[in-house]
Each structure stands twice: as structure tokens, then as C-alpha cells.
Amino acid sequence: MKKLLPSVFSSALLLTAIPVNAASDLESPLPIASTSSTSERMLTTTDDVLPGETSSRTYTYTMLTDEEPEEAKVLSLDWSHSELLIPPSALTVEIDGEPVQSVALTRDTAEGNLQLALTREQLTKGTHEVTVRYTGILRGRMCDTGNTTGSWFTVRPSSFVSLGNEATLTLNDYPNPFTQTFNDALTIVVPNEPDAQSLEAGLLLYRQLKGDAADSDNVSIQYERQLETFDGRYVFVGEAGAFTGAVNKLIERLDTPVPSEGVLLQRASLTEGDASTDAMFILAEDAAAFEGTLDHLLIERQRQQLDGASLVLTSSPEPQERADVVPLRALGATDLFLSGNGAVSPNFFYPLPALDDQSSVALDVQFKLSDTLRANTDEQVTADFTAWVNGVPHSIPLNDLQEDAEWQQHTIEVDASTLKRATFLDVSFEANGLRTEGPCTSSDTDRWIYVSDDSRVTLPSGDGTSSQDAFMNVSSLFTTGEGVVVVVPDGDSTTILDNVANVMSSLPLTPLSGQVEVVRAQDVTEELLSNRSVIFIGDPETTPLLQDQKENWLVTRDDAVDLAQYGFVPETSEEYAWIQPSPWNEASAMIVIATADSVDPALMQTIAFPNETFSLAVKNKNGSVFTNSQSISNQNIETAGVQTNDRQSLSSAWYFAGFVTLLVAILAILLMMRRKKA
Numbered sequence: 289m290k291k292l293l294p295s296v297f298s299s300a301l302l303l304t305a306i307p308v309n310a311a312s313d314l315e316s317p318l319p320i321a322s323t324s325s326t327s328e329r330m331l332t333t334t335d336d337v338l339p340g341e342t343s344s345r346t347y348t349y350t351m352l353t354d355e356e357p358e359e360a361k362v363l364s365l366d367w368s369h370s371e372l373l374i375p376p377s378a379l380t381v382e383i384d385g386e387p388v389q390s391v392a393l394t395r396d397t398a399e400g401n402l403q404l405a406l407t408r409e410q411l412t413k414g415t416h417e418v419t420v421r422y423t424g425i426l427r428g429r430m431c432d433t434g435n436t437t438g439s440w441f442t443v444r445p446s447s448f449v450s451l452g453n454e455a456t457l458t459l460n461d462y463p464n465p466f467t468q469t470f471n472d473a474l475t476i477v478v479p480n481e482p483d484a485q486s487l488e489a490g491l492l493l494y495r496q497l498k499g500d501a502a503d504s505d506n507v508s509i510q511y512e513r514q515l516e517t518f519d520g521r522y523v524f525v526g527e528a529g530a531f532t533g534a535v536n537k538l539i540e541r542l543d544t545p546v547p548s549e550g551v552l553l554q555r556a557s558l559t560e561g562d563a564s565t566d567a568m569f570i571l572a573e574d575a576a577a578f579e580g581t582l583d584h585l586l587i588e589r590q591r592q593q594l595d596g597a598s599l600v601l602t603s604s605p606e607p608q609e610r611a612d613v614v615p616l617r618a619l620g621a622t623d624l625f626l627s628g629n630g631a632v633s634p635n636f637f638y639p640l641p642a643l644d645d646q647s648s649v650a651l652d653v654q655f656k657l658s659d660t661l662r663a664n665t666d667e668q669v670t671a672d673f674t675a676w677v678n679g680v681p682h683s684i685p686l687n688d689l690q691e692d693a694e695w696q697q698h699t700i701e702v703d704a705s706t707l708k709r710a711t712f713l714d715v716s717f718e719a720n721g722l723r724t725e726g727p728c729t730s731s732d733t734d735r736w737i738y739v740s741d742d743s744r745v746t747l748p749s750g751d752g753t754s755s756q757d758a759f760m761n762v763s764s765l766f767t768t769g770e771g772v773v774v775v776v777p778d779g780d781s782t783t784i785l786d787n788v789a790n791v792m793s794s795l796p797l798t799p800l801s802g803q804v805e806v807v808r809a810q811d812v813t814e815e816l817l818s819n820r821s822v823i824f825i826g827d828p829e830t831t832p833l834l835q836d837q838k839e840n841w842l843v844t845r846d847d848a849v850d851l852a853q854y855g856f857v858p859e860t861s862e863e864y865a866w867i868q869p870s871p872w873n874e875a876s877a878m879i880v881i882a883t884a885d886s887v888d889p890a891l892m893q894t895i896a897f898p899n900e901t902f903s904l905a906v907k908n909k910n911g912s913v914f915t916n917s918q919s920i921s922n923q924n925i926e927t928a929g930v931q932t933n934d935r936q937s938l939s940s941a942w943y944f945a946g947f948v949t950l951l952v953a954i955l956a957i958l959l960m961m962r963r964k965k966a
Contacts, residue, residue, distance in 0.1 A: 312555065313556070313559050314556050314567075315558075315559055316518060317538065318534050318560075320517065320519075320559075320564065322565075329349045331347040332445050333470075334445055335443070337440055337442050338422040339437075341439055342424075343421075344420060345443060346420075347419075349416055349418065351415075354411065356408065359405070361406045363381070363383070363403070363406060363418060363449050363450075365447045366400075366444035367400055367442060368399045368400075368441075368442045369422075369442065370438055370440050371395050373393050373426065378422075379441065381402065381419070382418070382419040382421065383404075389402065406449075424441060426438055459597070459598075459599060462591055462594055463496075463497060465521070467500045469501045469502050469504075469507060470503050472520040473519060473520030475507075476490055476493055476494045476507075476509040476523045476525060477509075477525070478510075478785075479526045479527065480511050480512050480513045480532065480533075480780065481530065483575050485806070487776070487806055489526065490509060491792045492804070493570070493582070494793065495799075497523070499793075506520070509789045510782075510785075511782065522565070523567070524567065524570065528546040528572065528573060529573070544600075546573050547573065548574075550602035551570060551577050552569065552598065552599075553570055553600075553601060554569045554598040555568050556568070556569065578801060579801050583801055586798060586801075612746060613744055613746050613747075614746075614747065615742055615744045615745075616742070616744065616745070621741050624739040625736060626717060626718075626737045628722045631719045635715070637713065638712060638713045639711065639796075640710055640763075641748060641761075641764055641767070642755050642768070643748065645704055646704070647704045648702065649702040649704075649713065650700065651699070652700075652744050653697065653698050653717075654697050655695070655698075656694055656696060656737075656740075657738065658736045660735050661737070672686075673717075673719050675715065676717070677702050677706060678714045680702075682702070684700070709760050709761070709901070711763050711896070711897060721735075722737070755867075756875070756876065757869065758901050758902060759894075762796060762896055763795070763797040765879075766797065769875075769876060771802065772805075773812070773817060773820050774791075774804055775808075776807070777808075777826035778809050786886065786887075790889060791825055791881060809824075812831070812833050819876070820876055821870060821878070821879070823880075824880045824881065826882075827884050828880050834880070840871050851864065855918070855919065860908050861907070862883075862888075862908065863882065863906070864905065865895050866882075866905075900915065901920055902920060903920065
């Protein structure tokens with residue numbers, strides 16, 4: 289039985305590793321179709337628009353080693369901008385906070401390119417920042433504000449930083465450069481017939497790296513037999529003895545033997561003549577060694593401690609209980625400085641537990657602000673300070689401040705309806721009115737709001753609950769109880785692998801090895817599901833244990849699958865998924881993703897991030913996804929109606945009883961009065 293690791297975001301930091309020395313170059317048994325390169329890093333994947341009179345954007349690039357300046361190592365910035373701009377409109381590029389070059393913007397420069405040669409300081413090992421600053425003055429402007437829709441500057445996705453081809457083969461840089469998938473694909477390779485634990489390890493790494501990748505579409509998982517050439521970068525994961533083809537030949541050429549206990553991590557360069565590509569081996573003699581140990585590659589803080597070309601890992605990160613009070617920095621935030629040039633913060637996320645109507649989330653914001661905002665005079669523009677929580681604005685008043693306190697505090701109570709179906713808490717901040725603008729003036733240097741990363745979120749006390757009746761928060765299944773058993777079809781076809789990978793990559797959080805257990809359909813038992821939620825993938829008719837419960841399926845009627853009872857057209861339905869209390873443990877959930885072919889990402893998106901309450905989703909042949917949300921709403925209305933009728937009936941009965949009692953009392957009084965007269 290697997291032991292649950294309750295938090296994917298935290299762990300104790302004891303890392304047991306045995307450093308070993310190994311060769312970094314391995315002769316490839318397969319042709320290398322293209323040499324992987326760390327050279328070109330895109331700044332943005334889409335058009336990045338800088339609006340208004342002044343705006344800025346900051347991008348980053350990472351050097352894996354110190355490099356010398358060369359002609360090919362440049363920053364290339366492609367842009368377009370409004371044709372209404374006139375002098376002194378300008379573009380300024382800064383690298384690591386130092387202005388490098390400014391370019392005047394006019395109608396003639398509406399589309400352009402700037403190439404800057406990188407210096408030795410800008411090519412040192414580590415992460416560097418590129419800041420693009422834009423100032424736009426509009427034609428015809430006479431001392432009015434420049435913040436109109438006609439003022440804009442766009443950084444094109446063709447912009448890039450060229451860094452050279454050298455790469456250090458060390459684990460310290462993991463997951464870089466594997467996640468630089470704009471130009472080089474990343475492939476995770478498992479044995480042709482992996483056991484369940486090797487498959488689980490490959491799927492967990494695939495899910496993690498796909499989420500980290502610059503372009504997730506360039507990340508795939510394959511069997512060893514699918515390799516014909518090496519094209520891009522590769523991660524080989526599984527039991528060493530289960531590889532029998534090209535990967536097995538590479539393993540035989542490793543100077544470091546696969547340990548009898550623990551997991552070997554090794555970076556290597558596969559070479560064929562002048563061509564080469566990056567690879568990483570994650571191997572065990574016994575796949576059971578991946579349990580827990582693999583988490584060092586799934587937790588960010590653990591990955592930062594890896595070093596050397598090779599390591600033998602024998603430890604597991606210590607679990608840490610999930611806290612109900614979470615500081616803002618746990619969401620990935622640092623202290624936030626909001627000003628006229630940067631009035632909107634990034635969005636920060638944190639996984640939510642399962643919530644009900646009585647649940648509440650509180651956001652305690654600690655902030656301080658400039659003296660000019662404290663002295664709220666009539667001549668000043670009043671600033672608005674807003675916290676956005678899952679898309680809903682919450683105003684933070686600035687006119688009721690503690691005068692003698694440097695730090696101000698405001699608590700926001702978030703309504704449960706805002707978060708009920710949410711998988712993640714989504715927090716950001718925005719300040720308007722920080723820019724001081726009047727006729728012929730523009731200054732924002734003296735108006736700012738500073739938000740402390742000690743601001744905190746208070747979550748409902750964990751009661752170990754999750755949703756069993758509707759798709760509301762799938763992630764809660766992994767962080768409550770003993771986690772989730774994922775039952776995959778028997779066999780090793782590429783379709784099965786792709787389907788299971790699609791399901792894993794659609795999970796709304798990154799599970800650790802203790803929170804998920806992959807089991808073949810032929811091996812799943814009632815005991816295995818007695819205290820855990822379960823996800824079945826594939827045709828439910830082919831899983832014996834599930835087939836035994838067919839009469840209890842949500843989608844069956846008269847012992848046959850009947851989607852028509854929920855208003856769906858069976859003839860046009862291709863795939864469907866449902867959730868219900870587990871037949872083996874009603875406190876846990878059973879999810880069935882039923883398909884005889886492929887799992888559509890649209891279906892997974894619907895159940896992983898629901899925007900309505902439903903228990904059944906059907907993917908139509910035309911690609912649309914429909915749910916039974918209306919049926920559930922009608923059931924709730926009918927239930928409410930029955931309860932109302934019951935209350936009305938009960939009230940009527942009491943009224944009748946009261947009336948009879950009153951009538952009897954009146955008759956008794958009249959009878960007594962008649963006797964007295966007699």
C-alpha cells in the first residue's frame with residue numbers, strides 16, 4: 289500500500305545521494321536527425337502588447353555556463369507599433385537593469401527589428417532579465433493623457449535570445465535545457481513492455497515536464513520500439529533490464545552501473561559524428577525504487593539540489609502536512625511593487641481543497657503605500673486598490689488607514705460560490721490611479737503600493753473530504769485519503785500509452801509518487817480500492833472488476849449503458865466520462881473515462897476544470913462536449929420542491945389541528961356558560 293505524500297509543493301529537504309563519475313559522451317546506435325541546441329530562446333510565444341503612454345515587459349533567459357561573446361550571440365527584438373506615434377516616442381531595452389539601447393519610434397518604424405550583441409556580463413551562468421520599455425506619444429496630442437487605445441507597442445514572438453550551443457551536462461541545470469522545447473522536441477522513453485511502476489514513473493515525469501515545457505505540444509512519451517532516429521532531447525526512464533533495443537545499447541555504454549538499490553540519474557550527450565543531442569537516464573534495477581525517490585525530480589525545491597553528471601538517489605523527500613494558513617510567497621509571489629509603470633501583478637496559484645457551501649477562504653493583505661497616497665487631498669487622483677480572486681474583484685479601501693502604522697492590513701472574505709468549482713486559488717493585485725497626470729505633466733514616481741509576501745491566505749481546515757458525486761475539484765482526490773489508483777488497460781499499444789498520457793497530463797496538479805498508483809486492469813483488486821479513489825481509463829466493459837459492478841454504474845439502465853436517459857444521443861456519442869461514489873468505498877470516488885479509441889483533450893479539460901456542476905460528460909462526434917448539468921439542476925429543483933411541499937403539508941396539518949383545538953375550546957366554554965345560567 290502506498291503512503292500518501294500530502295503536498296506537492298513542499299517537503300523536508302534531506303537528500304541522500306551518492307555522487308559518481310561517468311562519461312558524458314555516448315556513441316549513438318541510431319542516426320541523430322538534428323543536433324539539439326540551446327542557442328535560440330524565444331522571449332514570448334504570442335504577440336505581447338504594451339499599451340498606453342508608458343509600459344514595460346520583462347523577459348528572462350538562462351545561461352547554463354559562462355560563455356564568451358561571439359557574433360552569433362545576440363538579442364533580437366522584433367516589433368510593431370501604432371502608426372500614430374510621433375517623437376519623442378521611444379523604445380528602451382535594458383539587460384539586468386542596465387539600459388543598453390534606445391530607439392526613436394515614428395510612423396516610419398511601425399515595424400522593425402533591433403539586434404544587440406551580448407556582452408560577457410550578459411553571458412555569465414545564471415538567469416538574466418531583458419526589460420522592454422515603451423513610451424508612446426500620439427499625433428495631435430496637446431497636453432492630454434496618452435493612455436488611449438491608439439497607443440500601443442507589440443513585441444513579436446519572432447523575438448529571441450541567441451546564446452550559443454555549449455551546454456553543461458550536469459543535473460544542476462535540470463529540467464533545463466529539456467524544457468526549452470520551442471526548437472527541440474522532448475521525448476520521454478519507457479521500455480516496450482513496462483511494468484506498472486516503470487509506466488507510472490514515466491507518466492509522472494511526462495506530466496511534470498510537459499507542464500514545465502516552453503511549448504507543451506513538443507513533449508511526448510514513447511515506447512523504445514518507436515525510436516528510429518534521435519531528434520531533439522530524450523529522457524529514458526524505467527527498469528534498466530526492461531530496455532532491449534537502442535536504449536539498452538546506450539545503458540551498456542554507461543560507465544556507471546545501475547544500482548541494485550535506488551535510482552541512477554545521469555546526464556549524457558549522444559553523439560554521431562559531428563551531431564549530438566542531450567539525454568538523461570533515470571534507471572532502476574527494481575522499479576519499486578522509483579516510489580518516493582522519483583519525487584526529487586517532481587518537487588521544485590528538491591530539483592534545485594541536484595548536482596553533478598550522475599547521482600544515485602536512495603532517499604525520499606519527507607512529507608510535510610498541508611497548512612491551512614498559507615503565506616503569499618507559497619503561491620510563488622515575492623514582495624510586489626505596484627506603480628504607474630507596473631500597476632498589475634502576475635497571477636499566483638495554489639491548489640484548493642474540496643469546498644462546500646459553508647467553506648470560506650480569507651485573504652489577509654499586508655501593504656504599505658507612498659505618502660502621497662496617504663495624504664488624500666481633493667487635488668489628488670484617488671487610487672483604487674483591487675485584489676482579484678479567481679476573476680472576482682475585491683476592493684481594498686485606502687481611505688481608512690491607520691495613520692501611525694507603516695504597514696496596513698485588510699482582510700477579504702471570499703464567498704464560497706466564487707471558489708466552489710475551482711481547482712486552484714488564483715490571486716492577483718491591481719492598482720489604478722497611481723499615475724499622476726494633468727495638463728502637460730506626467731509623473732508616477734511618487735505614487736506606489738507595496739504588497740508584502742507575508743500576506744496570507746486562510747483555507748478551510750482540512751477535513752479529508754473530496755467530491756464523489758460531481759466533477760468539482762478532481763485534484764482533491766489526490767490530496768485526501770490514500771490518493772488515487774489509476775487503472776490502465778492491459779496491453780502496450782501506442783494508443784493505450786497516448787490515452788493514459790493524455791489523462792495524466794490533464795490532471796490539474798502534479799501528483800507525487802505516493803499520491804497515485806498505476807495498475808493494470810488485470811491486476812486491480814477490491815482490496816486495492818477499499819480506501820482509495822479510482823480512475824478507470826479505457827473501455828469499461830473490458831475491466832473485469834469494473835464489469836462486475838455494471839448494474840451500479842451511473843450510466844447504466846437495465847444492465848446496459850444508456851446515455852439517452854440523460855438527454856444524450858447515443859448514436860453521435862464517441863467518448864464519455866462519469867464520476868460517482870466508489871462501489872468499493874462510498875467515501876471515495878470512482879471516475880471512469882470510457883473510450884474505445886482515443887481520449888480527447890477537450891473531454892479532459894471539461895472534467896478537470898469544470899464551470900458547472902455535472903457528473904457525466906459526453907464528447908460528441910462533432911468534437912463538442914456536453915454534460916448532464918441540466919439534469920442535476922432539475923433534480924435539485926425537484927428535491928427543493930418536494931421539501932417545500934412537505935413543509936407546506938406539515939404546516940397545513942398544524943393549522944388544521946389548531947383550528948380543531950380552538951373549536952373544541954369555544955364549544956367547551958359555551959357549554960359551561962349554559963350550565964351556569966341553568
